[in-house]
Amino acid sequence: xxxxxxxxxxxxxxxxxxxxxxxxxxxxxxxxxxxxxxxxxxxxxxxxxxxxxxxxxxxxxxxxxxxxxxxxxxxxxxxxxxxxxxxxxxxxxxxxxxxxxxxxxxxxxxxxxxx
Amino acid sequence: xxxxxxxxxxxxxxxxxxxxxxxxxxxxxxxxxxxxxxxxxxxxxxxxxxxxxxxxxxxxxxxxxxxxxxxxxxxxxxxxxxxxxxxxxxxxxxxxxxxxxxxxxxxxxxx
Numbered sequence: 761x762x763x764x765x766x767x768x769x770x771x772x773x774x775x776x777x778x779x780x781x782x783x784x785x786x787x788x789x790x791x792x793x794x795x796x797x798x799x800x801x802x803x804x805x806x807x808x809x810x811x812x813x814x815x816x817x818x819x820x821x822x823x824x825x826x827x828x829x830x831x832x833x834x835x836x837x838x839x840x841x842x843x844x845x846x847x848x849x850x851x852x853x854x855x856x857x858x859x860x861x862x863x864x865x866x867x868x869x870x871x872x873x874x875x
Numbered sequence: 876x877x878x879x880x881x882x883x884x885x886x887x888x889x890x891x892x893x894x895x896x897x898x899x900x901x902x903x904x905x906x907x908x909x910x911x912x913x914x915x916x917x918x919x920x921x922x923x924x925x926x927x928x929x930x931x932x933x934x935x936x937x938x939x940x941x942x943x944x945x946x947x948x949x950x951x952x953x954x955x956x957x958x959x960x961x962x963x964x965x966x967x968x969x970x971x972x973x974x975x976x977x978x979x980x981x982x983x984x985x986x
Contacts, residue, residue, distance in 0.1 A: 868916075
């Protein structure tokens with residue numbers, strides 16, 4: 761079974777621009793979560809989608825948004841980029857069923873650099 | 876809220892040494908606990924997990940036991956190899972899709 765894929769792997773943007781990252785989950789997985797990883801803050805939860813609905817959200821400003829499509833693929837968008845948004849963005853998928861916890865499987869990440 | 880505290884690194888060991896990486900957690904309910912490993916330039920790979928008290932997760936010679944009385948999930952391996960060099964993350968999950976991670980412990984194993 762193919763793993764979680766993320767595109768692109770690397771991105772360089774300048775302050776004020778916006779960016780869209782893409783994630784394809786493991787086949788059959790309907791839950792997709794996004795995380796931001798930085799040396800200073802570590803791994804932080806952004807949001808989670810299941811069946812095209814955001815079910816859970818971390819503590820990030822509204823510049824960070826996401827969506828999920830009917831085939832479970834997900835995108836996240838960051839608008840008005842700031843230097844502090846430079847990070848590794850990780851996507852994870854699971855076969856989550858509401859009311860339970862399940863293992864998350866991670867993609868290789870998208871390395872975003874904001875200049 | 877839920878949180879994870881893990882042993883700060885870096886940790887440097889010689890090949891075949893015994894490894895312990897401490898992890899303690901704070902949770903309001905009954906979370907599942909995980910250890911993930913991250914190799915340079917890669918995402919996180921699941922190493923092992925435990926879903927209830929006294930469960931032992933194990934994989935590739937690594938073990939961790941879910942201890943509710945001490946709220947701990949320490950990672951151990953009896954004999955490390957150079958190939959085990961990586962960053963190890965302890966994590967818990969109680970809410971759907973929301974996994975809380977420790978800060979990570981960098982392990983370097985020298986031949």
